[in-house]
Amino acid sequence: MSIIGVYSLKGGVGKTTTAVNLAYLAAKEGNQTLVWDLDPQGAATYCFRIRPRLKGGSKRLLKGRKKDLDSLIKGTDFENLDLLPADFSFRNMDLMLDDAKKPKKQFLRLLMSLTREYDQVILDCPPSISLVSENVFRAADGLLIPTIPTALATRTLFQVRDFLKSKRYQHLKLMPFFSMVDEREPMHLDIMDRLPKRHADLLTKPVPYAAEAMSMGSARAPVADYAAQSPVSRAYEALWQDVKWRLSRR
Amino acid sequence: MPQEMSAETLKSTLTQRHRLEVEPERKINRTYYDSFDWRLLHAGGVLEAETVPEGIQISWQDLERGTRLGSAMLKDPPRFPTDFPAGDLRERLTASLEMRALLPMAGVESRVQTLRLLDEEEKTVLRIRLETNNCLSSEGGLKGPLTGRIRLLSVKGYAEPYASVHRLLKYELGLAPASEDLMVEAARSLGLQPGEYSSKLNFSFHPLMRSDSVAKKIQLRLLDTLEANIDGTKQDLDSEFLHDLRVATRRSRSALSQIKGVFAEADVEGFKEKLGWIGGITGPTRDMDVYLLAFEEYRDSLPESVRSDLDPLREYLLAHHRSEQTKLAAQLDSPRFQTIVREWRLFLEAPVPLQSEAPNAWRPVGELASERIYKSYKRVLKEGLAIGPDTPAEAYHELRKNCKKLRYLMEYFESLYPKRQIQRLIKALKVLLDNLGDFQDLEVQADKLRQFGREMLEEGTAPADTLLAMGMLVDGLFRRQQKAGEAFAQRFADFAEPEIRQAAKKLFAEPRKEVL
Numbered sequence: 001m002s003i004i005g006v007y008s009l010k011g012g013v014g015k016t017t018t019a020v021n022l023a024y025l026a027a028k029e030g031n032q033t034l035v036w037d038l039d040p041q042g043a044a045t046y047c048f049r050i051r052p053r054l055k056g057g058s059k060r061l062l063k064g065r066k067k068d069l070d071s072l073i074k075g076t077d078f079e080n081l082d083l084l085p086a087d088f089s090f091r092n093m094d095l096m097l098d099d100a101k102k103p104k105k106q107f108l109r110l111l112m113s114l115t116r117e118y119d120q121v122i123l124d125c126p127p128s129i130s131l132v133s134e135n136v137f138r139a140a141d142g143l144l145i146p147t148i149p150t151a152l153a154t155r156t157l158f159q160v161r162d163f164l165k166s167k168r169y170q171h172l173k174l175m176p177f178f179s180m181v182d183e184r185e186p187m188h189l190d191i192m193d194r195l196p197k198r199h200a201d202l203l204t205k206p207v208p209y210a211a212e213a214m215s216m217g218s219a220r221a222p223v224a225d226y227a228a229q230s231p232v233s234r235a236y237e238a239l240w241q242d243v244k245w246r247l248s249r250r
Numbered sequence: 251m252p253q254e255m256s257a258e259t260l261k262s263t264l265t266q267r268h269r270l271e272v273e274p275e276r277k278i279n280r281t282y283y284d285s286f287d288w289r290l291l292h293a294g295g296v297l298e299a300e301t302v303p304e305g306i307q308i309s310w311q312d313l314e315r316g317t318r319l320g321s322a323m324l325k326d327p328p329r330f331p332t333d334f335p336a337g338d339l340r341e342r343l344t345a346s347l348e349m350r351a352l353l354p355m356a357g358v359e360s361r362v363q364t365l366r367l368l369d370e371e372e373k374t375v376l377r378i379r380l381e382t383n384n385c386l387s388s389e390g391g392l393k394g395p396l397t398g399r400i401r402l403l404s405v406k407g408y409a410e411p412y413a414s415v416h417r418l419l420k421y422e423l424g425l426a427p428a429s430e431d432l433m434v435e436a437a438r439s440l441g442l443q444p445g446e447y448s449s450k451l452n453f454s455f456h457p458l459m460r461s462d463s464v465a466k467k468i469q470l471r472l473l474d475t476l477e478a479n480i481d482g483t484k485q486d487l488d489s490e491f492l493h494d495l496r497v498a499t500r501r502s503r504s505a506l507s508q509i510k511g512v513f514a515e516a517d518v519e520g521f522k523e524k525l526g527w528i529g530g531i532t533g534p535t536r537d538m539d540v541y542l543l544a545f546e547e548y549r550d551s552l553p554e555s556v557r558s559d560l561d562p563l564r565e566y567l568l569a570h571h572r573s574e575q576t577k578l579a580a581q582l583d584s585p586r587f588q589t590i591v592r593e594w595r596l597f598l599e600a601p602v603p604l605q606s607e608a609p610n611a612w613r614p615v616g617e618l619a620s621e622r623i624y625k626s627y628k629r630v631l632k633e634g635l636a637i638g639p640d641t642p643a644e645a646y647h648e649l650r651k652n653c654k655k656l657r658y659l660m661e662y663f664e665s666l667y668p669k670r671q672i673q674r675l676i677k678a679l680k681v682l683l684d685n686l687g688d689f690q691d692l693e694v695q696a697d698k699l700r701q702f703g704r705e706m707l708e709e710g711t712a713p714a715d716t717l718l719a720m721g722m723l724v725d726g727l728f729r730r731q732q733k734a735g736e737a738f739a740q741r742f743a744d745f746a747e748p749e750i751r752q753a754a755k756k757l758f759a760e761p762r763k764e765v766l
Binding site for chain 2: 048116119
């Protein structure tokens with residue numbers, strides 16, 4: 001089982017769009033895939049037409065019995081693709097994690113009980129540095145960081161990188177990539193030209209800004225499904241191949 | 251799905267109660283894989299491969315519960331578990347299949363239409379797959395229709411829609427669950443018997459049967475096994491074909507000499523040598539198989555820094571395996587081999603004669619079996635007890651040979667005795683045989699490795715580092731052999747303990763009242 005976190009310290013950078021589309025592509029390749037919507041806003045959950053409610057909330061979830069966890073997962077409209085829905089109680093998850101025994105290893109423990117069921121897990125994380133995100137950093141093999149090529153967004157990339165310097169995250173493969181790129185924007189082009197020199201691990205396939213992707217909320221499906229041939233879908237496809245390749249190397 | 255029920259009827263019945271989204275019909279080709287001896291099926295699973303644009307989609311399912319055991323996307327059709335990406339799936343496949351290859355057992359071409367049941371949010375809560383199935387021949391041509399099927403694919407977390415459609419199909423439309431899996435149905439229609447092949451002996455004899463007729467039944471079963479493995483051996487599909495072929499030949503030869511006096515000498519004269527010849531021509535390829543199968547273990551037994559030094563040995567083994575395999579395939583095609591098999595079958599399938607000059611032909615098999623087994627058993631005991639600290643290795647080898655004969659005899663006639671008691675004896679003997687096997691095989695392996703080393707040197711394919719690494723292997727093998735030798739005394743004492751002796755005596759040496 002491979003676990004990928006999609007994370008950004010900044011909101012509105014295409015995080016959920018990335019999580020949903022990569023999960024869709026993984027499932028389409030035949031991988032049993034699980035999206036865990038950790039964001040209390042529940043955007044990924046909404047996209048899959050699932051009600052953002054977990055029976056028993058985060059409390060039941062974190063109890064971490066396999067039976068409990070299993071009963072909370074819902075199948076989506078797509079074969080091989082399941083979702084662990086968001087719940088409004090996730091906004092307090094930090095407090096609950098803090099009460100647990102090893103507060104930073106709870107997700108890892110929960111996900112390990114699903115290794116037989118899923119080949120690919122994608123975590124859609126809330127935009128913060130908190131116990132929740134630290135749990136994600138511990139559990140994940142790779143961390144995708146969507147980054148809009150603007151000065152402010154790239155600044156947060158440095159902040160995240162700084163935080164993840166610690167020894168305990170050395171297993172984590174960082175995979176920043178350019179998201180919502182507007183090629184008519186000179187600043188975007190300029191930053192995309194300069195940034196790779198300072199971040200050697202930057203994925204080479206950027207994802208463009210696209211109206212098709214914006215309509216995911218009304219279509220309630222991954223853009224790679226309802227507009228498979230659009231440039232943005234193709235970009236996600238290329239990104240996914242890149243991610244797989246990156247994760248397959250030690 | 252009964253023939254008289256059309257997909258349209260079903261669709262309209264469902265549409266009356268549920269909101270349905272009908273997906274366009276598509277054609278899919280599925281190939282089912284298993285080992286020659288159906289190991290996956292025996293373990294309760296079925297491995298399905300479907301060609302999709304991205305590659306070959308493999309899905310391994312639990313037959314009974316329909317749940318997923320694993321899935322993978324491959325570029326090429328699988329042959330061995332090593333063709334799967336490293337991970338849990340590969341490990342579990344290896345545990346089931348061991349050295350056996352995956353073979354395409356059956357193919358099915360289906361026209362599939364998926365109906366998606368939607369809830370008020372237009373979310374899919376159940377998939378209903380209507381399948382029209384046709385069996386494909388091994389060349390890929392259409393072979394004939396199979397039963398149509400309706401599959402209910404539940405969506406996780408939505409149990410109610412599944413239950414409701416299930417009730418509708420069962421009680422209102424009167425449909426019954428399919429009696430057998432599609433793979434099993436397809437394999438049968440291709441003339442295969444899924445799950446049937448096994449190299450295990452599984453006889454059922456009555457003690458009052460004529461001994462010659464029982465001997466023929468044993469030999470015929472062994473010949474069936476031998477013949478079943480010829481094609482796979484010729485094509486070198488996996489190493490187990492040749493192994494099973496050799497074991498059947500060896501058992502057959504042993505039965506000829508151990509079940510004495512049941513056939514007229516003139517009839518079977520020569521067959522012992524002929525079977526011996528088959529043993530001989532199949533030996534060299536098997537030797538190479540043995541080393542190739544053990545290669546990983548060999549390599550892992552060395553310190554990590556020298557493991558890659560063994561690569562030339564692997565090359566050597568592979569090259570010699572190829573040339574021996576070519577020779578073997580030619581021998582199996584030869585008139586000599588084919589004549590032996592044909593004549594042997596002709597003799598075995600002929601009815602037993604009314605009058606026979608063979609002294610044991612007419613004897614009840616219960617009597618003959620006990621006599622033969624007990625004699626063989628006493629011999630093993632005597633030889634084993636005579637082995638002491640200074641006994642030369644030959645005595646161990648001789649004992650092993652006789653233990654094997656005893657084991658085969660007990661296995662042929664197992665059904666004549668109370669199950670638990672005979673199995674206990676067989677088990678005790680197996681433990682001893684494993685020890686003797688280690689003692690002899692480890693030495694043979696060590697000697698062979700030294701011989702390979704010399705040959706590689708002559709061929710100029712062995713760098714000094716490789717020879718040194720092989721020397722370490724030889725050393726390790728000798729050490730293990732020595733350990734086996736040290737363990738022998740205890741193993742044999744366990745086998746020869748009074749309680750087991752009593753049990754053997756009771757089974758084979760005392761007349762059995764229920765028979766008389």
